[in-house]
Amino acid sequence: MNKKALILAIGAAFAIPSAYAQKGGGGGKGGMEVEPDSIVVLYGKVYPEIVRQRGKDATPASCTIASGCLATFAQPATGNTNVITRNEMESSNSRFGVRGYEKLGGGWRATWQLETQFLVDQNTTTFAARDSWVGLNHNRFGTVKLGRFDTPFKEYGDDISFLGVSSGNFVSTSSLLRLFGIGQAGAARFHERGVNAIQYESPDLGPFEFKVQYNTAETDTALRHRHFWSVGGSYEWGNLKLLAGHEIHWDAFGLSANVGTASMSNSGIASARSKDKASEIAVTYKLGIHDFEADYEWHEWREFGQPSNTALTALGKVVSYKNNSWLLNWQARWSPKFRTQIHYVHATAGECSRTFMISAAPCITDGLDGKMVSVGAAYYFSRRTYLFFLWQQLKNGKSAVFASGSQSPSTGEDITQVAVGIHTAF
Numbered sequence: 001m002n003k004k005a006l007i008l009a010i011g012a013a014f015a016i017p018s019a020y021a022q023k024g025g026g027g028g029k030g031g032m033e034v035e036p037d038s039i040v041v042l043y044g045k046v047y048p049e050i051v052r053q054r055g056k057d058a059t060p061a062s063c064t065i066a067s068g069c070l071a072t073f074a075q076p077a078t079g080n081t082n083v084i085t086r087n088e089m090e091s092s093n094s095r096f097g098v099r100g101y102e103k104l105g106g107g108w109r110a111t112w113q114l115e116t117q118f119l120v121d122q123n124t125t126t127f128a129a130r131d132s133w134v135g136l137n138h139n140r141f142g143t144v145k146l147g148r149f150d151t152p153f154k155e156y157g158d159d160i161s162f163l164g165v166s167s168g169n170f171v172s173t174s175s176l177l178r179l180f181g182i183g184q185a186g187a188a189r190f191h192e193r194g195v196n197a198i199q200y201e202s203p204d205l206g207p208f209e210f211k212v213q214y215n216t217a218e219t220d221t222a223l224r225h226r227h228f229w230s231v232g233g234s235y236e237w238g239n240l241k242l243l244a245g246h247e248i249h250w251d252a253f254g255l256s257a258n259v260g261t262a263s264m265s266n267s268g269i270a271s272a273r274s275k276d277k278a279s280e281i282a283v284t285y286k287l288g289i290h291d292f293e294a295d296y297e298w299h300e301w302r303e304f305g306q307p308s309n310t311a312l313t314a315l316g317k318v319v320s321y322k323n324n325s326w327l328l329n330w331q332a333r334w335s336p337k338f339r340t341q342i343h344y345v346h347a348t349a350g351e352c353s354r355t356f357m358i359s360a361a362p363c364i365t366d367g368l369d370g371k372m373v374s375v376g377a378a379y380y381f382s383r384r385t386y387l388f389f390l391w392q393q394l395k396n397g398k399s400a401v402f403a404s405g406s407q408s409p410s411t412g413e414d415i416t417q418v419a420v421g422i423h424t425a426f
Contacts (some may be wrong), residue, residue, distance in 0.1 A: 004086050007272065010090075010385070011098040012319075014310060014326055017098065017237070018187075023025050023284045025356075031179070032062075035103075037100070037102065037235070038100065038101065038102040039100050039101055040098060040099075040100040041098065041100055041128075041411050042096070042097075042426075043096070043097055043098075043099070043425075043426060044094075044096030044097060044118070044313060044425065044426055045094060045095060045164075045423065045424070045425040045426075046090040046091070046094040046107055046120050046424055047091065047092055047094055047164075047165045047362075047420075047421055047422065047423035047424075048090070048094065048120050048121055048276040048421055048422065049090055049091075049092070049165075049169075049388070049390070049420060049421025050087065050088070050089055050419060050420055050421065051087070051088045051089070051090070051170070051405065051406075051417060051418070051419040052085075052086075052087055052088075052198045052417065052418050052419070053083055053084070053085065053086065053088070053405055053407060053415065053417045054083065054085045054335075054415070054416045054417075055081045055082060055083025055084075055085075055404075055407070055409055055410075055413045055414065055416075056081060056083070056413070056414055056416075057412065057413065057414050058077070058078065058079050058080055058081055058409070058410045058411065058412050058413040059079065059367075059387040059398045059399070059410075059411045059412030059413075060077060061076075061077055061078050061079045062077075062079075062244060063077045063398065063412075064076070064077070065260070067218060068166075069398075070364075070366075070367065070398070070399045070411070071182075071266070071349070071352075071364050071365050071366055071368045071399035072352060072354065072362075072363045072364045072365070072367065072369050073182045073255075073259045073260060073318065073321065073352060073363075073365075073368075074182065074220075074257070074260050074361070074367070074399035074400075074401075075182075075183060075260040075401055075410075075411045076260055076411065076413060077398075077411040077412060078410050079122035079410075080410050081410065081413060082407065082409050082410040082413060083407045083408075083409050083413060083415055084407065084410060087139075088406060089121045090121065090169075090405075090406065090419075091118075091119045091120045091121045091169065092165060092168040092169040093116050093117055093121050093130070093169075094117070094169030095115055095116060095117050095118055095130055095166040096115075096116055096118050096120065097113060097114055097116060097130070098113070098114050099111075099112065099114070099115075099116035100112060100113075100299055104116075104136075105407075106144065107138050107139055107140065108136060108137070108138050109136070109137045109138075110134070110135070110136060110137075111135045111137050111143065111145075111207050112133065112134040112135070113133055114127075114128040114132045114133060115128065115130035115131050115132055115134060116128050116129060116169075117129055117130050117168075118332075120321065122141075122370075123198075123323070129192070131148065131149040131150060131193065132148050132149075133145040133146060133147025133148065133149055133197075133199075134146050134147060137145075138160070138203070139203055139204065140203055140419045141203060141204040141325045142179060142200060142201055142202050143200070143201040143203075144198070144199070144200055145197075145198070145199045145286040145347060146197070147197065147199070148193060148194065148195045148197060149193060149194060149197060149199060149213075150192075150193050150194070151192050151193070151194050151213055151215075151228065151230035151232075151237045151247060152199075152210075152211040152212065152213055152230045152232030152245055152247075153190055153191075153192050153230045153231075153232050153245040153246065153278065154178075154190075154192060154193075154230075154248035154279065155211070155232055155245075156211075156232030156233060156234055156243040156244065156245045156280070156282070157174050157177075157232070157243055157245055157280045157282045157297070158177060158293075158327060158329075159243060159282060159284050160291055160293045160294055160329050160331055160341075161282060162374060162376060162390075163207070163331075163339065163341050163342065163376045163377075163378050163388050163390075164378075164423060165388060165390075165421070165423055168418050169390070170171070170390070170392055170404040170406075170419070171257065171343075171374040171376065171392055171404075171407035172389055172404070173224065173278050173327055173343065173345045173353070173372070173406050174189065174404060175402055175403055176326055176345045176346070176347045176370050176371075176372050176373075176394075176402050177295065177297060177325045177326075177345055177347070178190040178191040178278070178297065178299075178325070179191070179345065179402070180258070180299070180301075180323055180350070180368065181347060181349075181368040181369065181370050181396065181397060181399065181400025181401060181402050182255075182258045182260070182319065182368060182400075182401070183257070183258025183259070183260070183401060184258070184322065184401060184403050184408060185254070185257040185258045187252045187253060187254040187257040187258075188252070188254025188255065188257060188258055188276065188301060189254070190247050190249075190276075190278040190297075190299065191411055191424065192228070194213055194215030194228060194230065195215060195217070196215050196216050196217070196218055197213055197214065197215035198213070198214055198215070199211060199213040199214075200212045200213075201344050207235055207237060208235050209233060209234055210231065210232065210233030210234075210294070211232055211233070211245060212229075212230070212231045212263055213228075213230045213231070214227065214229055215227065215228050215230075216228075221270075221279070223252040223270060223273070223306055224273060225251060225269060226249075226250060226251040227250050228247065228248065228249050228250070228252075229247065229248045230245070230246075230247040230248075231245065231246050231247075232245035232246075233242065233245075234317060235389065238288065239285055240283070240284075240285050240286045241283065241287040242281075242282070242283055243280075243281070243283070243284075243287075244279075244280060244281050244282070245279070245280045245283040245422060246277070246278070246279045246280075247277065247278050248275065248276070248277045248292070249274075249275070249277070250273075250274070250275055251273055251274055252274060252276055253265075253267050253272075253274045253303065253304075253319055254274070254276045254301050255274065255276070255301040255303055255318050255320075256274070256303060256318060257396070259318055259331050261388075263316065263320065264316060264317055264318045264354065265317070266303045266312060266314075266317050266318060268410075269305075269312070269314065269317075271305050271306040272303055272305055272306075272312060273303070273305070273306060274301070274302065274303040274304075274305060275302050275304075276299075276300065276302065276412035277299075277300050278297060278298065278299045278300070279297065280294070280295060280296070280297045281296055282294065282295040282296075282327075285291060288332045289332055289334065290330065290331070290333075290367070291329075291330070291331040291332075292329070292330055292331075293327070293328070293329040293330075294326070294327065294328055294329075295326060295327040295329075296323075296324070296326045296327075296381070297322055297324060297325045299322065299323055299324070299325070300319040300320065300322045301321045301322075302319065302322070303318060303319060303320070303322065304319070311355070312355045314353070314355060315355060315356050316354055316355060316356070317353075317355045317395070318354055319352075319353040319354055319355055320352060320353045321348065321350060321351070321352045321353075321365075322350050322351050322352075323347060323348050323351075323365075324348050324350070324352025325345065325346065325348065326345070326346055327343060327344070327345050327346075328344045328385070329341070329342075329343040330342050330343070336380065337379060337380045338377070339375065339377070339380070340373075340375075340377045340378075340380045341367035341375075341376045341377075342373070342374065342375045342376070343372075343373075343374050344371075344372070344373050345371070345372040345399070346369075346370075346371050346372075347369060347370045347371075347402065348369055349365045349366060349367065349368040349369040349397060349399075350365050350368060352364075352365050359414045365399075366397075366398075366399065367397035367398035367399030367400060367412070368397055368399050368400050369397040369400060370395065370396050370397060370400050370402035371394070371395045371403065372393070372395075372402075373392065373393050374390065374391070374392040375390070375391045375392070376388060376389060376391070377389050378423075384424055384425040384426070385413070385422070385423065385424040385425075386422070386423050387420070387421070387422055387423075388420070388421055388422070388423060389418075390406065390417070390419040391415070391417070391418045391421075392414050392415075392416070392417045392418075392421075393415070394413075394415045394416075395414045395415065396409060396412050396413060396414060396415075397412065398410055398411075398412045399411060399412065400412065401413075403415070404417070407418055
């Protein structure tokens with residue numbers, strides 16, 4: 001094949017056809033349009049940014065768990081500033097992907113997607129590490145997918161993306177809204193991409209839709225079966241949208257993975273199990289140029305012995321931790337070229353329990369709360385390309401280690417970040 005023919009062949013393979021192709025090239029009978037039998041689409045978005053970070057006000061080392069100054073499950077305080085003031089270039093969750101479908105007859109389609117995070121500032125890309133799957137779809141019966149994709153709980157909440165760049169960015173709300181201030185291990189987080197997953201998605205039900213997902217870590221033992229169930233849905237009524245979700249994590253041991261003292265952990269006890277769960281409700285409303293959102297979430301991390309729900313017998317081990325979180329978000333499109341956004345996230349200190357608690361050794365949660373304020377603005381050169389500016393302040397309670405961005409704070413340390421970047425999509 002000569003060079004010109006090769007270029008034409010590659011171009012044809014990755015051409016992005018319109019949603020409908022005209023029949024017969026001239027509009028067909030009466031100019032009727034029909035869908036192609038198959039389609040392949042190349043897509044993506046890139047949004048590198050220059051970030052400046054600063055940390056301050058870490059909890060002093062004199063504040064300890066033993067003295068009752070720190071929360072029982074807290075990481076030890078050092079008084080050191082872990083967040084180094086420096087300039088960084090980040091590209092967040094910039095990505096590219098290919099997706100498509102093939103008609104199978106009888107109203108059925110095979111659908112698929114392969115999506116890859118692309119760090120434009122450095123070459124550490126892993127192919128198809130983001131939402132990637134193959135599925136079967138029917139307009140009447142819905143869609144079944146197998147692969148790796150965001151859980152419905154993650155999807156049906158925190159609905160208004162922060163200037164379209166919040167995924168993987170320091171302005172993402174997940175670190176406060178869907179985790180806790182005890183530690184940063186992802187085993188406790190309710191903001192996940194399920195692996196080894198199967199998902200059912202409802203057909204077109206008018207204003208209502210829902211999704212259900214099951215995924216497993218494939219790490220079963222004789223007594224443990226790590227797997228997640230996640231469900232979520234939404235209902236739209238004019239400019240109003242209601243969203244809700246519920247998720248259960250079996251044997252993830254999110255609490256034990258994060259407690260500050262190893263002697264409290266149940267992970268090494270073969271007969272121990274865990275059940276972590278979360279529920280959420282959210283509402284969005286569009287009023288002219290303004291979009292508003294409010295979210296509220298309930299979380300519980302619980303660990304117990306075998307058989308199911310019997311008490312743990314080891315002294316001083318973690319049993320449970322509960323907390324709530326909420327979010328307020330406001331986006332305004334002042335003109336076709338200028339947009340602003342602000343959100344506020346608050347996580348409560350919650351409540352906890354341990355095995356065989358006594359008055360001399362209670363379970364304390366004081367200082368496990370956190371607050372985050374993010375402000376941003378964007379200037380659009382086109383619908384797909386714009387400059388953006390971000391500012392954020394995250395304030396940790398004296399016992400908390402909520403984190404955002406690339407650096408991890410010490411106990412009680414506050415973080416301030418500012419960034420400027422450019423976004424483009426294709």
